[in-house]
Amino acid sequence: MLLIDYIENLAIFSLLVSMPLVIRSFVNLRPLKYPPLWSGLYAGAVSIVLVLLAVKQQGYVYDIRYAPVILTFAYLGPVSGIITGIFALSIRLLSSGNWFPAISGWTMIMLVFLILHTYFSRRKLPPFKRCLALSSAYTVIYLCTVVTFRILLNNPLFHLQYVCFVLLGVLIGGLLIESHERLRRTIVQRNEMELSLNASEYQYRLIAENTSDLIMVLAPDHSIRYSSPSHAIVLGYPSLAQDYAELDQIISPDDAKMFDQTVRRIVEQKTSHSMEIRFRHRLGHLIPFDSLCKPVEGKGGRVEHIVIISRDISERKQAEEFLLQSEKLTIVGELAAGVAHEIRNPLTTIKGFLHLYKSENPAIKYGDLIQDELERIEIITNELLSMAKPQAVAYCLVNVKDVIEQTLEFLLPQALLRNIEFVRKFKGDYFPVTCAQNQLKQVFLNIIKNAIEAMPCGGEIHIGLELTADGECLIAIQDHGVGIPEEHLHRLGQPFYSLKDKGTGLGLMISHKIIKQYHGSIAYQSKVDEGTRIEIRLPVHG
Known part of the structure; x- marks a missing residue:
């Protein structure tokens, strides 16, 4: 029967200890002001309940009112502990006599607990160990009080049961508090970890979803595990499927073998590799990328994923091509200067003597042919000179x-001989541009002359002229000749590149140079056997 009473008391005590911990776990309450005061009041109320539930057996009274005193001192400090102790002493004095031993023992316990608390604070002892130390101190003080006041010395079993009852209550209460605290710390750590992971994931998602670089996670079997949204912006694909077929669709067929070999090498060597690869845009054109491929190892050291970060290098390629073009122009300029000094004078002498020789020998064979070729050499030399020699022009x-109109009038006889008609499509009468008139006329001569020569069977050449909304003058020249293969369009304007049998490529190069001086642009569109369209844009002034 006594054991059942003990279990009931301990069960109720456990419930009272757990209640505030459980409530705090489920309800997010605001922190109370003066928590030691409120905690002491609650623990004091628990002490009162424990005294009221005291076990009475054979004239002896068993209660565990000092268990909450020890727990509050250990976990909440001396303020809560003293408040709880006052409640425990008060209910003890109200419930039974023998005040002097009770007050003396209580005073000794409070003094010793205060001294131990100061010692524990300096040594930074954990709360549960404080409980054990305070329990030991309480046991010693209790036994000293029993001996001093000769309380039931003839019944040591009573004192043993009482001390064990109190210590068991302290142990159960301490374990409950520790378990709840550990659970709370685990939950807090987990929440902090989740917040940290969410923040980290947000940062990575922010980078991945807003970078212009292409980020792709690839499995060793070439299946796509992840593709950044930049694929939709840069390549025009809203999403990529999780298979090799979709990846094979965006890689240039010429680079597919090199890509497969690189992926195989990464898996075998487990090292990073970079490669230059071209991806196909959804509209069909190829874009060059500089791709860094890094392996991600999993369990057993095997490569489970390959992270591919690709950067568009179109602008870099254009810059390199522009630099190469500039170097070519520099070489051409130096060559032109040399040609001017080394060829022009002897050429003039040869032409003079040839003319003199023909006048003395009219029947000379191939004289006209030699004269034509010498004139051709002179034309080429003059083009080189006009390109190499800095000319002071007045804009x-x-x-x-x-x-x-002046250019068309000049070329009209040549057009009539080839059965070609000029069709004008002018949207307006006044198109003001700041330039050197002779230079601009040279550009139109070169381009329209090329159009005439591209139409051996005759036809129409359409010349359009209009002002755009961007404040530019758009000159469009459209022929219906033999056309130019698409792969050759990017080379137009390079020195010594021409699709004509006897062309030098210098005419278009000079035209490009002049238009560039005026901050304009030249663009080409052409299809074989359908014709070529050339668009010149110049900034409008006035």
């Missing part, structure tokens, strides 16, 4: 329409 405001 003025010119109406592009007038320049085009």
Whole structure:
């Protein structure tokens, strides 16, 4: 029967200890002001309940009112502990006599607990160990009080049961508090970890979803595990499937073998590799990328994923091509200067003597042919000179329409001989551009002359002229000749590159140079056997 009473008391005590811990776990309450005071009041109320539930057996009374005193001192400090102790002493004095031993023992316990608390604070002893130390101190003080006041010395079993009852209550209460605290710390750590992971994931997602680089996670079997949203922006694909077929679709067929070999090498060697690869845009054109491939090892040291970060290097390629073009122009300029000094004078002498020789010998064979070829050499030399020699030109405001009309009038005889008609599509009468008129006329001569020569069977050449909404003058020249293969368009304007049998490529190169001086641009569109369209854009002034 006594054991059942003990279990009931301990069960109720456990419930009272756990209640505030459980409530705090489920309800997010605001922190109380003066928590030691409120905690002491609650623990004091628990002490009162424990005294009221005291076990009475054979004239002896067993209660565990000092268990909450020890726990509050250990976990909440001396303020809560003293408040709890006052409640425990008060209910003890109200419930039974023998005040002097009770007050003396209580005073000794409070003093010793205060001294031990100071010692524990300096040594930073954990709360549960404080409980054990305070329990030991309480046991010693209790036994000293029993001996001093000769309380039931003839019944040591009573004192043993009482001390064990109190210590068991302290042990159960301490374990409950520790388990709840550990659980709370685990939950807090987990929440902090989740917040940290969410923040980290947000940062990585922010980078991955807003970078212009292409980020792809690839499995060793070439299946796509992840593709960044930049694929939709840069390549035009809203999403990529999780298979090799979709990846094979975006890689240039010429680079597919090299890509497979690189992936195989990464898996075998477990090292990073970089490669230059071209991806196919959804519209069909190829874009060059510089791709860094890094292996991600999993369990057993095997490569489970390959992270591919690709950066568009189109601008870099254009810069390299521009640099190469500049180097070519420099070489051409130096060559032109040399040609001017080394060829022009002897060429003039040869032409003079040839003319003199022909006048003395009219029947000379191949004389006209030699004369034509010498004139051709002179034309090439003059083009080189015009490109290499810096010319001081005076810019003025010119109406592009007038320049085009003068050019067409000059080329009209040649067009009539080839059965070609000029079709004008002018949207307006005044197109002011600041330039050197002779230079602009040279550009139109070169381009329209090329159009005439590209139409051996005759036809129409359409010349369009209009002002764009961007404040530019758009000159469009469209022929219906033999056309130019698409793969050759990017080379137009390079020195010594020409699709004509006897062409030098210098005419278009000079035209590019002039248009560039005026901050304009030249663009080509052409299809074989359908014709070529050339668009010149110049900034409008005035």
